[in-house]
C-alpha cells in the first residue's frame with residue numbers, strides 16, 4: 001500500500017531534516033526533490049542546455065549529493081526551476097517515487113500542490129528568512145565553506161522571491177497542508193509536530 005507524505009517549504013526551513021526524520025520514523029523512502037533541480041543546475045553550469053539535461057537526468061547525476069550542495073549550484077537550480085519544460089521532465093520520476101509500496105516522503109516546493117495533490121499527508125514547513133539564513137550559514141561553516149551571513153541572507157531572499165513569483169508551480173502551501181513554522185522550534189519539537197500531523201492522517 002502506498003502512503004505519500006508531501007513536505008514543501010522555502011530553503012533552509014528545516015524540510016530536509018524533518019523529512020529524513022519522518023521517513024525514518026515511519027519506515028518510508030525519502031526523495032529530496034531539490035536534488036533533481038540541483039543536478040540539472042549543475043549540468044547547466046557545465047554548459048548544457050537545461051531542458052536537455054532534465055530530460056536526460058540519470059541516477060549518476062544524483063550519486064554524489066554533497067557535490068550538489070554549494071551555493072552556486074543552488075542558484076543555478078532555482079534558475080532552471082522556472083523553466084516549465086524542466087519541471088515537466090521531472091514529474092514522472094517524482095510521481096513514481098511517491099507511489100512506491102511501503103510509503104514515501106517527498107520534500108520540495110510543489111509536492112502537495114502539483115506533483116502529489118492526492119498525497120495522504122501534506123506539511124508546509126517554514127521559518128523567518130533571518131532564521132533560515134542563520135541555519136544555512138552555520139551549515140556552510142560546519143562544512144568548511146566560508147560564507148558571510150549577509151550574503152547568505154540575500155541569497156535566501158533572492159531564491160524565495162524567485163520561487164514565490166515564478167509562473168509555473170510557485171511556492172505556495174496546499175490548501176489542505178498543515179503549516180509547521182520552525183522559527184522557534186528545536187529540531188526535536190519540529191519533528192514531533194510533523195510526526196503528529198502525519199499520524200493524524202494515517
Ligand code: C5P
Pocket residue numbers: 011012033034035037038074077078079081107108109110111159163
Ligand atoms: O531544496 P533545495 O534548496 O535543494 O532546492 C534548490 C532549488 O530547486 C530551489 O531553490 C527551487 O528553486 C528548486 N526546487 C523546485 N521545486 C522543488 C524542489 C526544488 O523548484 N520541488
